[in-house]
Amino acid sequence: MSFELKYAIIHSFTKESKQSYATNIVKKTALLKNELPAVMSLVQGVSALLGKPGNILSYGQFSNDMRQGKFPAEFDCYSSKPLDAAAFISMSHLAVDELAAASESESFSTGGHILVSYYLIDNKKFILVAMIKQRGGVSLDKDYVPIAVTEIDLSKVHQAARINLSRYVEVAAQPGLSNDDDEDVVEERTYLSFVGQGTHNLASGYFVKALGCTKGISSSRATGNVISAVRTFFSSAELKPHRSAACNGVIAYLKKKLDAKENAVLNDLVYAAIATLTEGQSAIIDQLKEFLNDERTKIPAEFAIHAPTLRKKTMIKGETANWTMQFEQGMLGLTANAAIIYNEDKKTLTFTNLGEKLISDIESELKQR
Incomplete structure (x- = not known):
């Protein structure tokens, strides 16, 4: 430089x-x-x-x-x-x-x-x-x-x-x-x-x-940027195993502050992202804080949370002529312990933990065929 x-x-x-x-x-x-x-x-x-x-x-x-x-x-x-x-x-x-x-x-x-x-x-x-x-x-x-x-x-x-x-x-x-x-x-x-x-x-x-x-940073831009930026920061080979937990931690923090009608604070966002890390926290705290606050990402010291952007950033939606689905990104995973499992080879989704009411409705419908 x-x-x-x-x-x-x-x-x-x-x-x-x-x-x-x-x-x-x-x-x-x-x-x-x-x-x-x-x-x-x-x-x-x-x-x-x-x-x-x-x-x-x-x-x-x-x-x-x-x-x-x-x-x-x-x-x-x-x-x-x-x-x-x-x-x-x-x-x-x-x-x-x-x-x-x-x-x-x-x-x-x-x-x-x-x-x-x-x-x-x-x-x-x-x-x-x-x-x-x-x-x-x-x-x-x-x-x-x-x-x-x-x-x-x-x-x-x-x-x-x-x-x-x-x-x-x-x-x-x-x-x-x-x-x-x-x-x-x-x-x-x-x-x-x-x-x-x-x-x-x-x-x-x-x-x-x-x-x-x-x-001059809009609440919608700051809300969207912080989630995307945390995902990017945790994309390195060393941090990628923690990316999902980091994003989920930030999203949970934003939802909590939104419900309380309080602003998001950059320092608290960083700690929410690294909460599950057990090693190297002190070094990552400063690195992540600088990454979020730099000229490209522009996450300010404090900002109001934009509810529509938060919903958009945290929900996955899909539909065809015959069905509609919507679920939180944190529910998605590749392993058997995920609430919604994606199979990369077959390109299919498997929903687990359906709940007794939904199971009953599905089985009742199938019996009538």
């Missing part, structure tokens, strides 16, 4: 928890020098942490509810032309101004150093805005130039937003949405990923609100 850093800069503002105002807003005018190893390590390190356990991402786009602040509209102007150094610095100044102002509405928010960077990963352009603390592996000099970057503490990068600029340009070129568009069409227009508004991290929600971010 190639990484190319274009620009990076660090600003700051001061605000203490329970304080109602931000002070000492410092907006630098000189870019950091890309050739400095500590600069490259910092930007790459922070970018790599997004989506890792402890920094689970939500996906979405800029809001247009008239409460999104100045950043989305200004960013649109910057994205329509080559992002040179002067435009980048101006955009970064706007970001820190909006962050400082928004922090005042959240009593538990705190200030710090704001890293803004523009880089390419495999030729895809990204803008990253992240709050960093001068501890947990990051040291800055008096001019906010990184002088030492060791292993960055996951818990110190819990406020960040990343804009897929390449994707943003693609979405901007598409026709506008109408009220008739379904929620999956809306989801296809996501270009933001962010931390700071997920489960158990509400106090830092001001960070993504300041930049005008809003969640």
Whole structure:
């Protein structure tokens, strides 16, 4: 995976928890020098942490509810032309101004150093805005130039937003949405990923609100994606024997939460999937969490469960002119202990555990022939 850093800069503002105002807003005018190893390590390190356990991402786009602040509209102007150094610095100044102002509405928010960077990963352009603390592996000099970057503490990068600029340009070129568009069409227009508004991290929600971010993954897409993604993850030779149990565990969890009218939580979904594993759980937990939360699958930290999609994903249906059948996927198997047995050679289904009522009806019908 190639990484190319274009620009990076660090600003700051001061605000203490329970304080109602931000002070000492410092907006630098000189870019950091890309050739400095500590600069490259910092930007790459922070970018790599997004989506890792402890920094689970939500996906979405800029809001247009008239409460999104100045950043989305200004960013649109910057994205329509080559992002040179002067435009980048101006955009970064706007970001820190909006962050400082928004922090005042959240009593538990705190200030710090704001890293803004523009880089390419495999030729895809990204803008990253992240709050960093001068501890947990990051040291800055008096001019906010990184002088030492060791292993960055996951818990110190819990406020960040990343804009897929390449994707943003693609979405901007598409026709506008109408009220008739379904929620999956809306989801296809996501270009933001962010931390700071997920489960158990509400106090830092001001960070993504300041930049005008809003969640955009539909409940139907998230519900369907998580079941498909777990099936894919457990398709390796090592994990395939556990695939059925993993899918059944996730489905059972989703049904339980749906019945309780509660949201699904990514961390809990992962534990539901690996519940039957007896070895290597700790390694698989992190791997599965990253797999589900990455840019392709986009399972957010928390989402509402879409009942029709859950039914569709968990039921197998079939019919001819003479009969109709419907059963849960978990009932299907290849061995004699399955409730419904599929014979791969004969291409037939055998139903077991029919129940006394059904058996009685079948035998009564046969006796009358």
